[in-house]
Amino acid sequence: MEWHDEGIILGSRRHGETSVILEAMTAAHGRHLGLVRGGRSRRLQPVLQAGNRVALVWRARLDEHLGTFQVEPLELNAARLLGSALAVYGIQTLAAHLRLLPERDPHPGLFETLGVVSAHLEEPEVAGRLMVRFELAILEELGFGLDLSHCALTGRREGLAYVSPKTGRAVTRDAGDAWQDRLLPLPSFLTAPSEALCDAAALKQAFALTGFFLHRHVYEPRGLAEPEARSGFIAALSRGLGEAAP
Incomplete structure (x- = not known):
């Protein structure tokens, strides 16, 4: 068995005296x-760092075997990422989210999104917005996607301000104000054009929203704790934006 592909490194662990998985x-x-x-080895250690984009050749006698990788560097991003606490927590958070998916299950859209997010992880103004959208994409791929396209009660696409914790569907401000204590805030940047407000307060609401559904549908049913890297990323993001940690 053999295939050739492009990959972004998520991590590695030692195996024996000289090898890694x-x-x-x-x-x-x-x-x-x-x-x-x-x-x-000295030659490969800098290449096999999280965040690097590499060309991979995988070989194994049978498809179900672990197999071996031949690795060639394409983009060595790790040195840039290691210079930022936000980026280090970010790549760890991305890896933790991807481990929620079955191994060897193709997700080409997530691979492309991973490349976009990892390219901006040291930029607080951009990284938070992209990470929230990555979490929404993970929920979608796991079968728990949120419907933020229109109001569940009125069908309207404008004025969306809340999300139902029961259904994961959006609700307009007019329709939801009477029950706002039972609904989750929906920051406008998740439904409006890219120039919509995306400050520290809006990002705090956004991460609370995705975190709620990750806990309900993924972490709690699987008996998992939220990755420490996620809270580290959110705290580093708040510091980068000059705000108190959420």
Whole structure:
């Protein structure tokens, strides 16, 4: 068995004296693991860092085997990311979210989105907005997507201000004000054009929204705790935006 693909490295762990087991999100083969022989060498260690984009050749005798990776660098982003606490927490958070998906299950859209988010992780003004949208995409891929396109009660597409915690559907301000204590705030930047307000307060609401549904549909049913990297990312984001941590 053999395939060639492009991947973004999520992490690695030692294996034996000289090798590592590499984890990468690939374009056509999903999140995939493989053994890299000599992966702890001086030549390969800088290449096998989280956030780097690489060309991969995977080989195994049978499809269900771990297999081996041959790795060649395409974009060495790790050095740039390691210079920012926000970026370090960010790449760890992205990896944790992707581990919620079945291994080797293709998600080409998420691979492309991962590349966009990781390219801006050290930019607080952009990274928060992109991470929230990545979390929405993860919920969608897991079968728990939110419907933020129109009001569940009136069908209107304008004036959306809340999300029902029961259904994950949007509600307009006019229709939801009477029950606002039972609804989740919907920051306008998630439904409006890109120039919509996306300040620290709006991002706090957005992460509370995605966090609520991640806990309800993913973490709690699987007996998982929220990744520490996620709270670290949100705190670093608040510091980067000059606000108190949520």
